[in-house]
Amino acid sequence: MAASTTDARTDVLGGPGTAVREAVTIFERSRSGRRAFAPPATDVPETPVSELLPEGAIRREPPALPEVSEPEIVRHYNNLSKKNFDLDTGFYPLGSCTMKHNPKVNERVAALPGHARLHPLQDPEHAQGALELMWRLQGALAEIAGLPHVSLQPSAGSHGELAGLLLTRAYHEDRGERRTKVLTPDTAHGTNPATVVMAGYEVVKVGTADDGGIDLDDLREKAGDDVACLMLTNPNTLGLFDRRIEEIAGVVHEAGATLYYDGANLNAVMGISRPGDMGFDIVHFNLHKTFTQPHGGGGPGAGPIAVSDRIEPFLPRPQVVRRAGDNGGEPRFDLDFDRPKSIGRLRGFQGNYGVFVRSYAYIRQLGRDGLRDVSETAVLNANYLRARLAEEGVGEYLPIAFDRLCMHEFVLSGRGAKEKLGVRTLDIAKRMLDHGVHPPTVYFPLLVDEALMIEPTETETKETLDAFCDSVRTILEEAARDPEIARNAPYTTPVRRLDEAGAARRPVVRQRAGGEPPGDARRAADSSAGGHAPA
Amino acid sequence: MLAAIGASSLEDLFTEIPAGVRLERPLDLPEGVSEQEVTDELGALARRNRSCDEEVSFVGAGMYDHYVPALVDSITQRSEYLTPYTPYQPEISQGGLQVMFEFQTAISELTGLPVSNASLYEGPSSVPAAGYMALSETGRSKFVCSRGLHPHARETLRTYSAGFGSEVVEAPLTDDGVTDVGALAEAVDEDTAAVFLSQPNFLGAVEDLEPLVEAARRTGALVVCSADPLTLGVLRPPGDFDVDICLGEGQTLGGRLDFGGPSFGFFAAKERFIRRMPGRIAGETVDADGRRGFVLTLQTREQHIRREKATHNICTAQALNALAGVVYLSWLGRTGIVELGELMLRRTHYAREQLGAEPINPGPVVREFAVRVPDLDALFARAREEGVNPGYRLGDDYPEYADGLLVAITERRTRREIDRLAGLVAAVRQGVPA
Numbered sequence: 001m002a003a004s005t006t007d008a009r010t011d012v013l014g015g016p017g018t019a020v021r022e023a024v025t026i027f028e029r030s031r032s033g034r035r036a037f038a039p040p041a042t043d044v045p046e047t048p049v050s051e052l053l054p055e056g057a058i059r060r061e062p063p064a065l066p067e068v069s070e071p072e073i074v075r076h077y078n079n080l081s082k083k084n085f086d087l088d089t090g091f092y093p094l095g096s097c098t099m100k101h102n103p104k105v106n107e108r109v110a111a112l113p114g115h116a117r118l119h120p121l122q123d124p125e126h127a128q129g130a131l132e133l134m135w136r137l138q139g140a141l142a143e144i145a146g147l148p149h150v151s152l153q154p155s156a157g158s159h160g161e162l163a164g165l166l167l168t169r170a171y172h173e174d175r176g177e178r179r180t181k182v183l184t185p186d187t188a189h190g191t192n193p194a195t196v197v198m199a200g201y202e203v204v205k206v207g208t209a210d211d212g213g214i215d216l217d218d219l220r221e222k223a224g225d226d227v228a229c230l231m232l233t234n235p236n237t238l239g240l241f242d243r244r245i246e247e248i249a250g251v252v253h254e255a256g257a258t259l260y261y262d263g264a265n266l267n268a269v270m271g272i273s274r275p276g277d278m279g280f281d282i283v284h285f286n287l288h289k290t291f292t293q294p295h296g297g298g299g300p301g302a303g304p305i306a307v308s309d310r311i312e313p314f315l316p317r318p319q320v321v322r323r324a325g326d327n328g329g330e331p332r333f334d335l336d337f338d339r340p341k342s343i344g345r346l347r348g349f350q351g352n353y354g355v356f357v358r359s360y361a362y363i364r365q366l367g368r369d370g371l372r373d374v375s376e377t378a379v380l381n382a383n384y385l386r387a388r389l390a391e392e393g394v395g396e397y398l399p400i401a402f403d404r405l406c407m408h409e410f411v412l413s414g415r416g417a418k419e420k421l422g423v424r425t426l427d428i429a430k431r432m433l434d435h436g437v438h439p440p441t442v443y444f445p446l447l448v449d450e451a452l453m454i455e456p457t458e459t460e461t462k463e464t465l466d467a468f469c470d471s472v473r474t475i476l477e478e479a480a481r482d483p484e485i486a487r488n489a490p491y492t493t494p495v496r497r498l499d500e501a502g503a504a505r506r507p508v509v510r511q512r513a514g515g516e517p518p519g520d521a522r523r524a525a526d527s528s529a530g531g532h533a534p535a
Numbered sequence: 536m537l538a539a540i541g542a543s544s545l546e547d548l549f550t551e552i553p554a555g556v557r558l559e560r561p562l563d564l565p566e567g568v569s570e571q572e573v574t575d576e577l578g579a580l581a582r583r584n585r586s587c588d589e590e591v592s593f594v595g596a597g598m599y600d601h602y603v604p605a606l607v608d609s610i611t612q613r614s615e616y617l618t619p620y621t622p623y624q625p626e627i628s629q630g631g632l633q634v635m636f637e638f639q640t641a642i643s644e645l646t647g648l649p650v651s652n653a654s655l656y657e658g659p660s661s662v663p664a665a666g667y668m669a670l671s672e673t674g675r676s677k678f679v680c681s682r683g684l685h686p687h688a689r690e691t692l693r694t695y696s697a698g699f700g701s702e703v704v705e706a707p708l709t710d711d712g713v714t715d716v717g718a719l720a721e722a723v724d725e726d727t728a729a730v731f732l733s734q735p736n737f738l739g740a741v742e743d744l745e746p747l748v749e750a751a752r753r754t755g756a757l758v759v760c761s762a763d764p765l766t767l768g769v770l771r772p773p774g775d776f777d778v779d780i781c782l783g784e785g786q787t788l789g790g791r792l793d794f795g796g797p798s799f800g801f802f803a804a805k806e807r808f809i810r811r812m813p814g815r816i817a818g819e820t821v822d823a824d825g826r827r828g829f830v831l832t833l834q835t836r837e838q839h840i841r842r843e844k845a846t847h848n849i850c851t852a853q854a855l856n857a858l859a860g861v862v863y864l865s866w867l868g869r870t871g872i873v874e875l876g877e878l879m880l881r882r883t884h885y886a887r888e889q890l891g892a893e894p895i896n897p898g899p900v901v902r903e904f905a906v907r908v909p910d911l912d913a914l915f916a917r918a919r920e921e922g923v924n925p926g927y928r929l930g931d932d933y934p935e936y937a938d939g940l941l942v943a944i945t946e947r948r949t950r951r952e953i954d955r956l957a958g959l960v961a962a963v964r965q966g967v968p969a
């Protein structure tokens with residue numbers, strides 16, 4: 001049993017701290033009669049509810065929400081927060097996620113009541129500041145993408161992808177064409193194929209050439225007149241810039257298809273190379289990656305799209321527009337709903353405005369030179385880390401998947417460690433947790449055996465990168481002596497490896513009503529598993 | 536660093552980019568400015584917006600001016616919640632994962648349905664997420680939605696349907712502003728995959744769900760009910776009416792208005808759909824030492840594992856907003872959500888009476904109501920001058936209610952403020968000059 005090894009292996013991070021405490025939920029802290037909320041005074045007649053609502057519409061039992069006081073709530077969520085690793089605490093080289101520092105000023109300006117307490121249906125006349133901010137952000141994103149038109153509406157990258165394919169569909173239908181297939185490289189993010197199917201197309205995979213770029217011959221063969229679009233990430237998920245991008249764009253456009261840019265990796269090329277200039281028709285941005293909206297533990301994000309002239313008529317509505325002022329007066333900003341060819345709304349209201357405020361503040365602070373500097377430094381940091389991890393003692397265990405200059409990230413393969421040391425990428429990642437580092441993205445992209453995808457970002461120092469290299473080297477040296485250490489890691493985290501298979505086999509996805517002490521609750525949940533999961 | 540790479544200049548790192556696609560000029564954007572100047576500029580933009588702090592707003596229509604307690608900001612601004620990403624490494628993400636589990640529990644309790652996901656983007660786009668699930672569950676191709684469903688949700692469903700290859704049919708409202716049960720029953724046929732209802736509906740009317748669900752279910756379609764979660768302390772939960780899915784907009788649970796987002800969508804369903812649900816789900820499990828812990832579970836539904844066979848393409852959702860939601864619900868608590876709901880209910884009925892205008896929906900309402908005001912332009916002109924925003928004009932979304940005004944009431948709208956609005960409506964009706 002691994003427990004016997006725990007004490008001996010906690011040396012990396014010091015003591016376990018809060019680690020040993022059993023998890024207790026807010027529902028289990030509930031005690032009848034406790035409360036935090038005090039309602040404002042009732043200043044209207046206290047008519048019985050039964051006179052205002054029909055009997056059948058009235059709730060019989062209050063929902064079993066926790067009964068807790070304010071100090072208990074604060075303590076509960078503060079203690080819980082300490083079980084999270086976060087970017088403000090340590091290095092977080094999660095590939096394809098661009099975990100860069102989020103400037104604190106963004107939070108301050110986003111919280112201003114003029115932004116945070118503005119109702120989405122406020123008359124545009126009284127929302128000129130918000131509409132102008134959105135219009136300026138559209139302009140900045142258009143310039144960065146090298147494409148003239150922007151919709152800020154999509155809520156995340158995946159939503160932007162769906163928008164892109166619905167735009168492609170509308171564009172082809174408008175031309176009287178019916179196309180049924182969308183091409184995606186075998187290195188694509190999982191959202192790409194999932195989106196293709198949601199948009200009503202069939203996924204066709206395109207292979208990867210020896211240098212990590214698209215296999216052009218395969219592309220030429222598949223790019224027929226039934227193909228609607230090629231979805232591409234450039235640099236791709238291997239962190240490599242596709243050198244044949246102009247030829248790829250040529251083949252795609254020759255076939256009458258659109259070229260879609262997955263903007264997850266835009267952090268590599270701002271001010272250096274623009275998707276529009278590469279030949280892309282539609283681009284999505286991840287404002288939570290490139291433009292410092294904090295990742296929030298899994299959102300919120302925003303996924304604006306930029307498009308070429310031929311796609312513009314189909315953009316979602318409403319669009320933010322600037323109209324000339326009357327008699328040479330100040331220009332007015334407005335929401336334009338009168339877009340007859342629009343694909344329509346993708347969501348409610350105008351998009352994630354709170355995210356736009358933060359990203360706009362970020363772009364303003366950096367400006368044109370700062371944005372280019374971001375990408376140059378991101379690429380410098382990634383190549384430095386790549387070179388250091390190729391050194392003897394590391395490189396033979398974690399060889400780079402494609403040995404070229406990388407852009408903002410790169411992919412190593414753990415096959416050396418697996419074969420020579422008997423530890424898998426998962427084990428190495430779990431041991432990193434004991435070193436106070438968030439592991440890279442693992443087991444993606446799929447075509448690299450035991451993949452580790454590493455994206456350091458521009459906001460990390462050389463010292464941090466060197467310390468990461470030291471950790472990787474230490475973990476590998478340790479594995480050479482005793483692979484069991486990595487195989488049973490982590491040791492210093494609030495919990496150790498978790499039984500994910502068991503969780504999926506018999507899902508317990510909520511607390512039993514009323515709240516009970518943890519041990520009982522788990523047993524109760526188990527015994528009532530039929531109430532949570534189909535057999 | 537360049538030496539370690541074997542490069543002599545930064546330019547050397549970009550040689551992989553062909554000359555033809557390089558930008559040979561600076562971006563056409565302004566120079567960067569200091570943090571102080573950014574703060575000033577964003578402050579100046581904020582001052583050109585009229586927020587709910589600067590007027591008495593009766594505008595709702597999907598997002599509402601509720602009081603958000605200070606502890607919500609205090610907790611959501613903690614870097615441990617604000618700055619990590621999706622909990623791919625559960626051993627160092629137990630905080631976020633347990634929050635998801637607690638959130639799911641709270642949503643299940645509110646909606647009366649046993650399984651909830653950890654959030655979707657927002658309200659209206661949660662509707663086609665349910666539609667997509669219904670298409671694969673039933674193998675059918677048609678949606679029927681009540682005209683009482685939020686107009687943004689109906690339009691979003693149509694947008695997505697272009698990709699789904701599905702058809703959207705609307706069931707009209709009666710003269711009393713509730714869903715026409717007979718017309719709904721007629722619209723539902725053997726090819727109907729899902730029927731969409733709303734409680735309360737967009738006009739604020741409390742729907743009689745029992746006959747609606749019965750009519751909707753007639754041919755085996757999935758029944759989906761959108762709900763305002765903050766009314767569910769008072770209203771009987773959709774789960775009690777045997778709906779298959781309850782979903783909706785979560786802004787009312789401790790969210791900012793933020794000119795429309797970010798907020799969160801919630802999605803709860805019957806247990807038999809747990810393996811078809813969209814979005815992340817946290818589940819309880821144990822670690823190698825037998826200690827209780829939480830993980831993302833049933834990931835074989837999701838795009839990063841399942842790719843083209845995923846139940847939805849969603850990846851990043853709204854974890855931080857969902858945290859605000861469960862903190863807010865803990866603050867309200869079991870009794871608070873009822874007390875708050877009853878306060879809104881009473882003030883809403885009081886306001887409708889005081890306004891004295893012809894109601895579009897004369898039946899029960901819970902937090903919002905619609906009335907006909909013949910001279911809406913005059914009302915708006917006058918009210919806006921006096922710092923009152925009288926509500927949402929229905930005419931753009933419902934041409935049949937060209938003179939319709941949708942008035943939202945929250946715990947922030949006091950009797951005095953309601954009386955002020957009533958006074959304005961009366962003055963305009965009587966032609967009293969301002």
